[in-house]
Amino acid sequence: MPSYNLYMGCSVPANYPNYETSLFRVADKFGIELIYMEGVSCCGSPNLRAIDYMGWLIVNARTLAVAEKNGHDIVTPCNGCFGSLKDVYHFLIHNADYREKVNAELKKTGVEFKGTIKPRHFIEALYNDIGIDEIKKKITKPLDGVGIAIHYGCHLLRPKDVTEFKPEIFEALIRVTGASVVEYPLWKQCCGATVLPVNEELAIRLARDKLKSMKEAGAVFTTVSCPACGNQLDLQQLGLKESYGEEYNLPVLFITQILGLAMGMGDDEVGLEMNRVPADPILKHLSG
Amino acid sequence: MTETEEKADPPAVMIEPIDISKLDPDFREGIRSMPNGEELSACFACSTCTAACPIANTWKYKPHQLIRMILLGMREEVLSSEEIWLCLTCFECQERCPQNVRVTDIFFDCKNLAAEESMIPDSIVGLAKELLDKGQLYVVTADWEREDMDLEPEVPGLSTEEFKAILKGTRTGRIVGGDE
Ligand code: SF4
Numbered sequence: 001m002p003s004y005n006l007y008m009g010c011s012v013p014a015n016y017p018n019y020e021t022s023l024f025r026v027a028d029k030f031g032i033e034l035i036y037m038e039g040v041s042c043c044g045s046p047n048l049r050a051i052d053y054m055g056w057l058i059v060n061a062r063t064l065a066v067a068e069k070n071g072h073d074i075v076t077p078c079n080g081c082f083g084s085l086k087d088v089y090h091f092l093i094h095n096a097d098y099r100e101k102v103n104a105e106l107k108k109t110g111v112e113f114k115g116t117i118k119p120r121h122f123i124e125a126l127y128n129d130i131g132i133d134e135i136k137k138k139i140t141k142p143l144d145g146v147g148i149a150i151h152y153g154c155h156l157l158r159p160k161d162v163t164e165f166k167p168e169i170f171e172a173l174i175r176v177t178g179a180s181v182v183e184y185p186l187w188k189q190c191c192g193a194t195v196l197p198v199n200e201e202l203a204i205r206l207a208r209d210k211l212k213s214m215k216e217a218g219a220v221f222t223t224v225s226c227p228a229c230g231n232q233l234d235l236q237q238l239g240l241k242e243s244y245g246e247e248y249n250l251p252v253l254f255i256t257q258i259l260g261l262a263m264g265m266g267d268d269e270v271g272l273e274m275n276r277v278p279a280d281p282i283l284k285h286l287s288g
Numbered sequence: 289m290t291e292t293e294e295k296a297d298p299p300a301v302m303i304e305p306i307d308i309s310k311l312d313p314d315f316r317e318g319i320r321s322m323p324n325g326e327e328l329s330a331c332f333a334c335s336t337c338t339a340a341c342p343i344a345n346t347w348k349y350k351p352h353q354l355i356r357m358i359l360l361g362m363r364e365e366v367l368s369s370e371e372i373w374l375c376l377t378c379f380e381c382q383e384r385c386p387q388n389v390r391v392t393d394i395f396f397d398c399k400n401l402a403a404e405e406s407m408i409p410d411s412i413v414g415l416a417k418e419l420l421d422k423g424q425l426y427v428v429t430a431d432w433e434r435e436d437m438d439l440e441p442e443v444p445g446l447s448t449e450e451f452k453a454i455l456k457g458t459r460t461g462r463i464v465g466g467d468e
């Protein structure tokens with residue numbers, strides 16, 4: 001029964017309680033203990049990194065240092081938080097001079113970054129610490145034959161020497177449900193979420209490119225492991241009706257919602273009513 | 289005579305000439321000393337980064353050009369370019385660079401330098417202000433929605449005070465403070 005420090009970040013709890021609740025329910029199936037971290041808040045996002053590198057280092061080093069107190073690795077359901085924490089972890093491990101500077105600041109708040117625990121994305125922990133064989137045993141409602149396109153998200157995959165995440169992990173977690181992974185040309189491409197504050201039009205174009213590429217490749221629905229990507233691909237579909245006159249009707253589900261459904265959870269248990277694009281094709285498949 | 293007359297039209301200018309007097313020779317070293325900037329001078333201008341970028345086709349200065357401009361010392365042009373702020377931080381360029389130039393990381397360094405000189409898009413200043421005021425980007429408003437999903441109405445363990453205190457003492461504090 002593995003235990004982890006759960007770093008929620010700010011977006012999931014505020015915008016996507018459906019992701020949060022399905023995360024807990026899936027963890028529960030495997031006896032995973034998720035401990036909400038005490039006294040932490042936001043990772044600052046790439047925007048903070050852009051304007052205040054030092055501030056971004058310190059707040060994320062602090063989160064890592066807080067987790068070091070109980071010695072459990074951090075898991076997070078957000079690619080953005082994962083990207084920030086992992087990048088800061090990697091950077092401080094390799095740069096002693098910055099580590100000293102950061103620790104001088106952290107000292108004032110009574111903690112120290114030592115690099116003794118790792119920040120991880122929840123799905124990587126699930127894959128490596130529980131394993132596909134164990135997960136397979138819990139699949140009671142297989143999604144046989146359903147074509148799912150994976151949007152991995154930039155900060156989960158890249159830079160790969162920092163994230164150390166392999167796309168095969170995500171694919172295995174989809175295949176274990178019985179679903180098939182739909183390959184599509186733009187699988188690596190950004191959803192556009194980061195550029196939303198500076199150029200909305202560009203952000204919408206990028207979301208459209210993604211959705212179009214998935215749909216044309218035959219995806220029935222798509223899955224994400226990040227609230228920002230989820231927001232971008234799900235919510236923008238409503239806007240695309242107006243701006244481009246295009247309807248994609250491609251439901252966007254968080255990976256834990258898919259796993260939950262395949263493990264026999266009800267649509268209310270994984271909070272499916274909160275997903276903007278109705279998930280009817282999936283529900284039809286499961287009841288059929 | 290005829291020859292000179294035939295050549296009277298100045299040749300079409302293909303590239304805007306670089307004003308050498310405006311180059312900053314320290315810029316390159318400045319970036320090289322910033323986080324993940326070390327590999328900068330390994331760039332051999334292959335433009336693979338630009339080919340990998342999903343949006344560079346709309347940019348005036350493409351990623352490989354920005355890197356070249358840094359190497360040449362075109363500080364002003366790079367730091368005032370809108371491209372560094374349009375960058376998606378998707379790391380596709382960095383991932384593909386055959387010379388291991390950390391292109392995206394270097395654009396982060398450029399943004400930090402631009403920020404130090406208060407050249408930040410208004411929307412990003414707005415985000416900095418939110419981070420400092422609220423201690424996070426998103427605040428739970430619909431706590432009933434959380435309860436509906438069997439979650440605690442408030443996020444357990446959340447505390448924004450330390451986060452705010454840290455950023456007050458770093459550049460974020462100066463950016464937001466200087467704006468009021
Ligand atoms: S891919 Fe690398 S080596 Fe090639 S132009 Fe870009 S930064 Fe330079």
Ligand code: SF4
Pocket residue numbers: 337340341342343344351374375376377378379380381382391392
């Ligand atoms: S990180 Fe920025 S410059 Fe590099 S490929 Fe992505 S958008 Fe282009």
